[in-house]
Amino acid sequence: MTSFRPHLPVPLNDLSQFYPSVQEVQVLRLDLLHPVISGNKWFKLRFYLEDAKKRNAAELVTWGGPWSNHIVATAAACASEGIPCTGLIRGEEPLKWSATLQLAADYGMKLRFLPRADYDLEKLPADLDDESIYQVPAGGYGINGALGASGILDQMNSPFTHLLCAVGTGTMLAGLINRCFKQHHITGISALSGHPELEARVSNLLTTTDVNWHILREFSFGGYAKYSPQLIDFMNEFYRKTHIPSDFVYTGKLFYAMEALLAAGHFPDHARLLLIHSGGLQGNQSLEGRLVY
Numbered sequence: 001m002t003s004f005r006p007h008l009p010v011p012l013n014d015l016s017q018f019y020p021s022v023q024e025v026q027v028l029r030l031d032l033l034h035p036v037i038s039g040n041k042w043f044k045l046r047f048y049l050e051d052a053k054k055r056n057a058a059e060l061v062t063w064g065g066p067w068s069n070h071i072v073a074t075a076a077a078c079a080s081e082g083i084p085c086t087g088l089i090r091g092e093e094p095l096k097w098s099a100t101l102q103l104a105a106d107y108g109m110k111l112r113f114l115p116r117a118d119y120d121l122e123k124l125p126a127d128l129d130d131e132s133i134y135q136v137p138a139g140g141y142g143i144n145g146a147l148g149a150s151g152i153l154d155q156m157n158s159p160f161t162h163l164l165c166a167v168g169t170g171t172m173l174a175g176l177i178n179r180c181f182k183q184h185h186i187t188g189i190s191a192l193s194g195h196p197e198l199e200a201r202v203s204n205l206l207t208t209t210d211v212n213w214h215i216l217r218e219f220s221f222g223g224y225a226k227y228s229p230q231l232i233d234f235m236n237e238f239y240r241k242t243h244i245p246s247d248f249v250y251t252g253k254l255f256y257a258m259e260a261l262l263a264a265g266h267f268p269d270h271a272r273l274l275l276i277h278s279g280g281l282q283g284n285q286s287l288e289g290r291l292v293y
């Protein structure tokens with residue numbers, strides 16, 4: 001798996017000068033691992049790919065939307081590992097493919113478009129329903145995904161008290177919790193509103209009950225991939241201030257939440273915050289130039 005391993009150690013940006021109400025604010029920059037296939041997806045896919053190889057899978061198949069970070073990361077990872085792959089894409093085929101789909105296809109992924117009803121059931125098309133086909137659940141959700149995500153903290157030797165990350169399927173959050181201890185407080189910022197089963201889905205992947213964690217839904221800006229001019233303004237301002245770009249689906253909402261929680265006095269003075277920048281910048285292409293970076 002050498003070719004697939006992202007470059008470590010991951011850079012850590014110190015933002016303490018901007019947020020003096022706590023002892024320290026650091027950002028683990030997984031967005032810098034690769035210009036396109038950045039972030040937590042490398043980590044979440046790692047053990048699925050190993051498993052697929054071990055089983056001599058003829059092909060790997062996974063699910064995602066037309067702007068999915070998971071789809072493009074899977075395409076790139078499979079290309080680098082020499083595993084044929086198919087992406088099952090939610091909805092009818094658009095007249096013009098998104099930049100994400102085009103890039104996935106350029107990496108050699110075959111794309112198939114599924115009607116929403118079939119997609120939502122994660123039902124494999126009959127010709128792919130075969131033992132030789134290795135399935136990776138949407139977003140890499142599962143034990144292997146969480147195990148890989150735990151590796152995000154492998155290179156972190158700087159102490160922290162509070163960990164914040166964005167949440168989609170909850171796989172990364174589960175992996176991070178599994179690598180933490182009693183003294184840590186972990187906050188997941190949900191990119192989705194609603195989704196009442198999210199906590200249970202995280203719990204299903206946990207190997208520890210010692211760690212304090214919770215998920216906040218009030219920073220979703222109305223739901224998955226929803227945004228307002230206020231969020232875009234915040235992301236532009238955050239970039240001007242810190243030189244850290246964010247994406248509007250996950251990490252923009254994460255940094256917005258961090259500032260809101262700091263302003264509300266949510267953290268004690270001695271807190272050392274660690275934020276996971278989980279990447280996802282390629283998805284900003286769907287905004288067509290509304291961001292300054």
Ligand SMILES: *Cc1c(COP(=O)(O)O)cnc(C)c1O
Binds near residue numbers: 069167169170171173
């Ligand atoms: C996929 C993704 C997430 C969500 O990860 P989950 O493990 O599904 O919760 C967060 N941030 C970014 C940038 C992502 O691409």
